[in-house]
Amino acid sequence: MAVAEGSGGHRVTCDTDQHTCNIIGLQCGQTYQIYVSGVDGDCIGSRSEVHILETAPCVPQNVQTILECQSTVLNITWQQRGQAHHYHTTVRSSDGRVLGCDSNVTFCQVPHILCGLTYSVTVVAYSQTCNSSQSSVQHVTSAPCPPDAIFTVLDCELNTVSVSWDSSVDGVLYIAKAFDFNNDQNYYTCNTTETSCDITLTCGIDYNVTVVPLRDGCTGANAPVQYVMAAPCVPLMLDVEMDCLSDSAWLTWEESAGAELYIATATDSDGEVYQCNSTEGQCTVEQLQCGRFYNFSVTASNSQCNSPTSNTMESETAPCPPQNVVTSVGCGTGMVSVSWDESVGALSYTATLERTDGETTCCTANSTSCEVINLPCGQMYVLTVTAEGRTCNSSQSIEVIVRSVPCIPESLVSSTSCSDNVATMSWVSNEVGELYMVRAISDDGLHFDSCSGFGQSCDLTMLMCGVPYTATVIAQDSICTSPPSQAAPIRTVPCVPDYVSADVICQGNDLSVFWQESAGADSYTAMLEDSYGHLTNCQSMNDTTCTVNSLACGQTYHVSVIASDGYCDSLPSAIIDVNTAPCMPRGIRALMDCQSGTAALSWQPGTGAMQYVTTAVDESGHALSCESNNTNCELTGLACGESYNITVLAEGQTCSSAATMSGPLSTGEQSYSNHLLEYS
Incomplete structure (x- = not known):
C-alpha cells in the first residue's frame, strides 16, 4: 500500500500487489510524505523510506487590478490557496505590447502603463518543479490620452x-x-x-x-x-496738462491690467495725429502745433493685442511764439525798442531782457512793440518775446542778443617801458566783447598815437621820446560808442642826447663832455670806458656838460651820454672815441760821437704817443731837434765843448707830454773828438 500524507492532514492511498500504483486525488499546493507499507490481511508492515512530494501550485484566485487614473503603474493583487514558490503576472495591452512582473508574494506592480489602452491581466503560480494554470483574465483600461499638441x-x-x-x-x-x-x-x-x-x-x-x-x-x-x-484692459484717461513752453501735452491715465505699453494719441481738427509711448501711467506728446485744439486718448497694448480706446479729453495748445523780433538801441538815451510780428490768438505780449547774472527787465504791450528804458550800461541781455493766450502762454521767441550802451571805462593809467618807450594803457571794465580804443595826444598838440583791443589794456608804440602825452579811452560795440574816460598822463622816455663831443684838458689829463639838451631829461650821465674796459662817469643835473678829472695817460676812452628823467634812462648816445695825453717817454739815453758832433738818442715809449720830437738846448739857448715815429733819433750839428739839455716830447692826437734826460749831454773838447761818450 502506497500512502501520501499531506502537511495539512490530507491522506490518500493506493493498493496494489505490484511494485507501482497511482495515487490520485492529491490537493494542489501541498507537500506530501510518500511511503510504502506491506499489508497482510489486517496487519500493516513498517514504513518504507519516506519521500517528499510537492504538488503543483493552485491557480491564483480573485485577481484584482488597481490602476489609479493618470497613473502609469498597474497594481495587481490575488489570493493563493496552498503553497507557491513565486508568481508571474502577464499584462497584454490592446496595442499588442506585453508587460510582466515576477513576485514571491501575492502582489506586484507593472510600470510603464500608457494612456488610452485596455490591458488583459493573468497570474501564474510556480513551485520548484511545476506551475499552475493561468488565472482568469482581468481587464483594465488606462486613462484617456491628452492631445499631443x-x-x-x-x-x-x-x-x-x-x-x-x-x-x-x-x-x-x-x-x-x-x-x-x-x-x-x-x-x-x-x-x-x-x-x-x-x-x-x-x-x-x-x-x-x-x-x-x-x-x-x-x-x-x-x-x-x-x-x-489676454488683451489688456481699457485704461482710464485722467488728465491733460499743456506745457506752454514746449508745445507738448502731459497726459496721465489710470493704468490697466495686462498693459505692457501705452500709446497716447493727440488728434487735431485736421486729423493730424501725434503720439507718445510709455510703460507707465503718463507720457508727454511732443511737437504739437501751436494755437490748435486737440482730442487726447490712450490705448493699452501688449505683445498680442491693443485694448479699445479710452475716454477722450480735449485741450488747446499755446499761441505760437512771436516771430521776426527786431531791436534798436538809442545810443544817446540808452533806450531799447523791441518789435515783432503778430501772433494769432495772442491777447498780449511780454518782451523780457535777461542779463547774464539772471536779472530781468520786461515791457508788456497789447500791440507788437514796446520800449525798455533805464538799462544799466555795458550789459549783455538775451531778449525773448512771449505771447499770452486764453489759457496758456506761448514759448519764447528765438533769442536775440541785445547790448546796452557801453559804459565809460574807468581808472585809466599808463605804464611806460623804459627799454622801448612803449606805454601800456590799462583800465577797469567788466564788459566783454567790446572794443576799446585809446587815443593819446602830446601836450603841444603836435603828436598823436592810438591803440585798441578787446581786453583791458593795449600798447602805444609810436610815442615821441621826451614828450608828455594825455590819453583817454572809449568803449565801442557794434552800434554805440561810450563817451571818453577821464584823461590820464603819459610820461615818455627821455630822448637820446645828440651832438655829443669831448675835449681833453692836456695839463691835468681832464676830459670835458658836451651834448645837446634832450627833451624830457632831468639829468645826464656821461659814461667813459677805457681800453681795458674800466668805466668812469660824471653826472650833470641841468647842464649839458660834465668833466672827469685826472684820467690815465695814453688811453682811448669810448664816451656816450644817457639822459634820465628820474623814472627812465634813455638809450646811450652814439659813442665817440677820445684820446688822453700820451704818457711821458722813459729811460732816455744818448750816445755822443764827439768827432762828428752827432748824438744818437733812444728812450722807452710813452703809451698813446703818435710821434716823438727830441730837442737839445745848449746853455746859450741854441736848440737842435729831430723827429721820429720810433723811440730813437739822431741829433747832428752839435758843437764841441757844449753842454745840452735833452728833452723828448711825446705827441698824441690832441696833447703832448715831455720828458728830460736826467743829466746834460756834454759834447767835450776837440782833443776828445775821437771818443764816443754815452749818457743816460
Missing part, C-alpha cells in the same frame, strides 16, 4: 481664445482650461467631444491653456500648456 488663437476684439487640437477619440470628453498664470484656482473652461472650443477670457490676465481628456470619470493628463496673453 494644442493650438490657441486669440480674438483681440472679443478677448476670446479658440483652443484646438488634431484629433479626438470616441467616448472621450475634452475639457479646455485657461488658468490664471498667477492663480491657478482662477480658470475658465469649455468642453467638447470634437477638436476645438472657445473660452472667453478676462482682460489683462496672462493664462496657461491646456486640454484634459475625460472618460468614465477618469481624467487624463494635461496636454502641453500654451501661454496666452
